[in-house]
Amino acid sequence: MFLQYLKSRARVIAALLAFALIFALVFSLYDLPVEAVGYASLLCAALGAGVFAYGYARWRRRCLALERLAKAARLSCEALPGPRDGLEERYQELLRGLAEELSGLEARADAGRRAAADYYAMWAHQIKTPIAAMSLILQQSASPEKPALNAELFRIEQYVGMVLGYLKLEGDGNDFVLRRHSLDGIVRASVRKFTPLFILKKLPLDFAPTGLEVLTDAKWLGFTIEQLLSNALKYTSSGGIRIYAEGDALCVEDTGMGIAPEDLPRLGERGFTGYNGHEDKKSTGLGLYLCRQVCGKLGHTLDIESAPGVGTKVRIGFGRPEAIYE
Secondary structure, eight states: OHHHHHHHTHHHHHHHHHHHHHHHHHHHHTTOOHHHHHHHHHHHHHHHHHHHHHHHHHHHHHHHHHHHHHHHTOSOOTTSOOOSSHHHHHHHHHHHHHHHHHHHHHHHHHHHHHHHHHHHHHHHHHHHHHHHHHHHHHHTOOOTTHHHHHHHHHHHHHHHHHHHHHHHHHSSOOOOOOEEEEHHHHHHHHHHHTHHHHHHHTOOEEEOOOOOEEEEOHHHHHHHHHHHHHHHHHTOOSSOEEEEEETTEEEEEEOSSOOOGGGGGGTTSTTOOHHHHHHSTTOOSHHHHHHHHHHHHHTOEEEEEEETTTEEEEEEEOOOOOOOOO
16 A cells, blocks of 8 residues: 555655755855755755655555445445545536436346346236136046146146246345245155146156255245256156155256256356256246245355256255254
């Protein structure tokens, strides 16, 4: 910081040295006594050092105040140190104007996001009515296409659930309630929803009870397991799907097409579909993103192992220190 101050005052220091050289030259031309010149120079040097130290102390205080303000990441300019001159005052007026404009832009953006979130939430709830009506019609139907139509209707329900989950996770609210739950109960509830799809695709499910009791949110963990089952069913055409425990983790493993090695590091990024997603034009890349978000908020881990042509294994880890909630 001291070197920065010297650089900022380099011109003034150079001018003072030039003045001192001029005075020394003039004094030498008039043959003034060396003692008089030295005494005057000492007084000037002492006075200059005092002014220099005072200026450096003020400059350092201002720099530290600005650093604290920057670390606080506040949008307000109220904490800015007072201007020393007209130029600084004009700079601060410019900063205040920019801060007000930025605040207005953020307020309008927040209002737009809230309006969009409200609209999509309303749409997601309204679309449930025709879905329920279609489900009732299909129950009374004897059409040979009934299983396939039921499966497609179930997929629609899953996509609507993804929209609602996305809106809740991206919103400001907190919909998580942590309690101790039987992991097997959550898994069974999720598997039951996908029974028609397993039957339609003629894929076996091997579920080995885990016997684990985990601290989690049953609704959101179930949502995550359902997304993993949906992906496994989407990309598996032969073989089967296994659900089992591995230590303190729950594994969902399939024998599907697998994932390219270069895609693994980016799985879970919002909108990333990878090679499989490009092959399957209906893929949105939203499912694994929501899974990672949910696991992160619940304090769980989500690891994915895969190889093309071999299958995919997703591991949800529940290992975490016991928490105390009041």
